[in-house]
Amino acid sequence: MARPRVELDWEEGLFRGLLSLWHRWAPGHAEPGPGAVLLEDEKGALSVLAQLLSAEPVRLLPARDVGGIRGRDLLLPRCFDLAPDHETNRRFLIVRTAISAAMRRLSRDRPRMATGPATPLDSLRLAHDAIEWLTNELPAFAREHEAALGRALQVRPDPTSLRGRARLLEESRQRAMRGDRPWLDAGLREAIERAPVSGPESRGIPIWGELIETIDAEDVEHDTPEEGHRESDVESEVAAPALEALRRVELDPREKEEAVLVHNFEKVETLDRFDGNIRDTDGADELEAHIEALEEVDLGDLVRDDDDTHSILRADLSLGLDVPDVRSIGPDEHGIPYDEWDARKKRYRRNWCTVYPSAMRAANPSWGALAVARHGRLIRELRRRLEVHRTELRPRDRQFDGEDVDLAALVDAHGARCAGRGLDPRLYVRQERRRRSFATTVLLDVSLSTDAWVGDHRVLDIAREAILVLGEVTDQLGDQLQLLAFASHTRNRCRVWELKAWGDAWSLARDRLGAIEPQGYTRIGPAIRHAAAGLASTPADRRLLLLVSDGKPTDYDRYEGRYGIADIRQALRETERQGVHSHALAVDEVARAYLPPMFGPGSWDILTHPDRLPEVLTTVYGRLTSG
Amino acid sequence: MTPASPPTPGLAPVPKEPPWYRPVGNECELFETAFRQQVPLLLKGPTGCGKSRLVEHMAARLGRPLVTVACHDETSAVDLSGRYLVEGGDTVWQDGPVTRAVRSGAILYLDEFAEARSDVVVVIHPLTDHRRTLYVERHDEQIEAAPGFMLVVSYNPGYQRGLKELKPSTRQRFLAATLSHPDPDVELEILQGETGIDTANGKKLCALVHKLRELEPLGLAEMPSTRLIVNAARLIQAGLPARMACDAAIVESLTDDAEIASGLRDLVALVF
Numbered sequence: 020m021a022r023p024r025v026e027l028d029w030e031e032g033l034f035r036g037l038l039s040l041w042h043r044w045a046p047g048h049a050e051p052g053p054g055a056v057l058l059e060d061e062k063g064a065l066s067v068l069a070q071l072l073s074a075e076p077v078r079l080l081p082a083r084d085v086g087g088i089r090g091r092d093l094l095l096p097r098c099f100d101l102a103p104d105h106e107t108n109r110r111f112l113i114v115r116t117a118i119s120a121a122m123r124r125l126s127r128d129r130p131r132m133a134t135g136p137a138t139p140l141d142s143l144r145l146a147h148d149a150i151e152w153l154t155n156e157l158p159a160f161a162r163e164h165e166a167a168l169g170r171a172l173q174v175r176p177d178p179t180s181l182r183g184r185a186r187l188l189e190e191s192r193q194r195a196m197r198g199d200r201p202w203l204d205a206g207l208r209e210a211i212e213r214a215p216v217s218g219p220e221s222r223g224i225p226i227w228g229e230l231i232e233t234i235d236a237e238d239v240e241h242d243t244p245e246e247g248h249r250e251s252d253v254e255s256e257v258a259a260p261a262l263e264a265l266r267r268v269e270l271d272p273r274e275k276e277e278a279v280l281v282h283n284f285e286k287v288e289t290l291d292r293f294d295g296n297i298r299d300t301d302g303a304d305e306l307e308a309h310i311e312a313l314e315e316v317d318l319g320d321l322v323r324d325d326d327d328t329h330s331i332l333r334a335d336l337s338l339g340l341d342v343p344d345v346r347s348i349g350p351d352e353h354g355i356p357y358d359e360w361d362a363r364k365k366r367y368r369r370n371w372c373t374v375y376p377s378a379m380r381a382a383n384p385s386w387g388a389l390a391v392a393r394h395g396r397l398i399r400e401l402r403r404r405l406e407v408h409r410t411e412l413r414p415r416d417r418q419f420d421g422e423d424v425d426l427a428a429l430v431d432a433h434g435a436r437c438a439g440r441g442l443d444p445r446l447y448v449r450q451e452r453r454r455r456s457f458a459t460t461v462l463l464d465v466s467l468s469t470d471a472w473v474g475d476h477r478v479l480d481i482a483r484e485a486i487l488v489l490g491e492v493t494d495q496l497g498d499q500l501q502l503l504a505f506a507s508h509t510r511n512r513c514r515v516w517e518l519k520a521w522g523d524a525w526s527l528a529r530d531r532l533g534a535i536e537p538q539g540y541t542r543i544g545p546a547i548r549h550a551a552a553g554l555a556s557t558p559a560d561r562r563l564l565l566l567v568s569d570g571k572p573t574d575y576d577r578y579e580g581r582y583g584i585a586d587i588r589q590a591l592r593e594t595e596r597q598g599v600h601s602h603a604l605a606v607d608e609v610a611r612a613y614l615p616p617m618f619g620p621g622s623w624d625i626l627t628h629p630d631r632l633p634e635v636l637t638t639v640y641g642r643l644t645s646g
Numbered sequence: 647m648t649p650a651s652p653p654t655p656g657l658a659p660v661p662k663e664p665p666w667y668r669p670v671g672n673e674c675e676l677f678e679t680a681f682r683q684q685v686p687l688l689l690k691g692p693t694g695c696g697k698s699r700l701v702e703h704m705a706a707r708l709g710r711p712l713v714t715v716a717c718h719d720e721t722s723a724v725d726l727s728g729r730y731l732v733e734g735g736d737t738v739w740q741d742g743p744v745t746r747a748v749r750s751g752a753i754l755y756l757d758e759f760a761e762a763r764s765d766v767v768v769v770i771h772p773l774t775d776h777r778r779t780l781y782v783e784r785h786d787e788q789i790e791a792a793p794g795f796m797l798v799v800s801y802n803p804g805y806q807r808g809l810k811e812l813k814p815s816t817r818q819r820f821l822a823a824t825l826s827h828p829d830p831d832v833e834l835e836i837l838q839g840e841t842g843i844d845t846a847n848g849k850k851l852c853a854l855v856h857k858l859r860e861l862e863p864l865g866l867a868e869m870p871s872t873r874l875i876v877n878a879a880r881l882i883q884a885g886l887p888a889r890m891a892c893d894a895a896i897v898e899s900l901t902d903d904a905e906i907a908s909g910l911r912d913l914v915a916l917v918f
Binding site: 063068422 | 729909
């Protein structure tokens, strides 16, 4: 990412130099040794292990320090460097993952009775219980843990080198590592609370990890500020470094109103605690100018605020909804260029449009559950209908065995016998099922025109319920389905959201489908070309593109009328050449002027009764995939 | 074009010693009662939980020959009832497995019955009620089942959800029993009965498979079965190192995904 040059005072520059030096040399920030294991390399295998031991889908996230468990998230050290060699480090990291997963399991099954935040002693106790559980469950765990623990004890600091609270904590941790149970000591608990905090801290135990306070996602969601602030204009986005723990920070309202300018150099004496000052929480899009400052921000602090957001620092927090906007393109997004057909000049405008494929992370599970319940009967009925259609039998001649005699073969055999030649014993006709593989992409128009109403329903709601029914049916039949939604904002910003990738579980796509909202314009050509390119590279006997849209081309930069229709018609010709068959469905009358000339006879349906769309969409699908 | 291969089940003699079977519940009593009362039996349960073994065991205990047909989605009525073969200039009738079992009063076991084509069900229906007859259409013959004939079908409910289900009209003709994965203690007994593995290794294998059955979040197609650890125990008994045995018999047979396999191996390493 290009970083803008910012004019700095010489003092500011000196401060930054000191800060980066500090990060390099301070304890806990040491450079990893040659045998270190990076979490990133092992994440896949470790998350399988963690899920097995916690018996639920957990997420592995990198931690800046020793990490621990935070609800369903297991935070593991980003870089594991306890032993000198790689192999041993990997073994130890497995032990750590197992302990974290077991801690998660135990903390879920028997929630902590105590109120108030978790203390380090609670962490030790939970880790101890987890180790006991693992030792019972996995015969070789004790041996592996013993080895890791021995090594971890060697590198603990001498408690006498620490002061105050840190010293008490270090003593407790070492006692626990030697098999003692310091959490039973009520006096110690109190002493730790009262002890003054000074000097270097006692780090958590890297092979155990800590119990980290969770911030209840529900709580955060329901805690939304007053109405009217919902619509936010996010203008830019950068990725944040990994984080470990979230603390809720109560912001003094006065502090917020007048974010005091603090000169960074004033902080030089407390360099080890520098976390980027308090920044103004409101503002226009100034992110570009603040990237350097943002890199210093301590992401562990969560601040609740009711002002509009104009810039986003994208961190792996996933507290709220997350739908990439059609108008803004993130700095690390890569667009795919597509040609567009210029009808007047009768030639392509090369690489004219840029399509940004984006994953859809937002989800609305309740919508899907309600819609499935509403259409349950229809889904069952359609599935049965398609299944019957699919399992039609077709005769295969000249079989060794079968339901009927193959007359032609019999005549041949008789002739052969009369001529004294050998006889082919394959004299039967056998009924067999036709089998073909299909790949289908559903392309859903989510432009603002779908915000219109037909009867009592919004166009987009009708369309997505229809897609939901189709998705349920294809999922039960085991067909391949991809689900894309598209909208555009000029030729440079055509966005295609992937609601369901080929391999995704349908249940995920259903949740995402519920979260999509109308936005932008309708530049259909690039979306069709993008979908067709994906389809063409998917192995299948037949490929099908279903467009759910009114078909009316509109975009900010005069993508309309004859020009737009000609481009879409050309895009459809290209898809046909790629072996992709396309079909369009619409519910509003607008479509009658557009779909027929573009799609040609028999390749479109416009429904006068929107309620029938779910049934018709799936029936069309069934018809097209049975031939 | 590949010709459909003709099924070739034979009537094997009844073994003197019934194959080893450790009952998990009261399925043996149920089987025997169903046999005495001449009611067909439906066995449900995940793959590798011992359905076929139960049938073999009971057939031998009851002293009946056993005819097993593994059904697949091209299994047709013709395959089961019989056909004419062309030999030289003549045609010769050959009984299918069902016809043979009905004539000889054997126990007929249709494995994965739901997979078979719907015309098979029509053939089976008159055998499942008071008529106990088989009509061989092509031969135009009505065969009454010999005493001792019993129909047992198996079906795996979790498999291919929603696609292959038995029709209610078929299901209600059967007594039904569900076999499930055994408790760790029973599983250890089964493992030792099957392979004679020592208690220490046997316990480890049972602990491993018990953990693996919590696999649901990984989205594997099928739960790991007792069969998997029986195979692993065989390899260990044959002298293979334990981790290698688990790798070949369990990890590799559960998944093709390299990352999941690596995670499963890590778990094996925490057990052995």
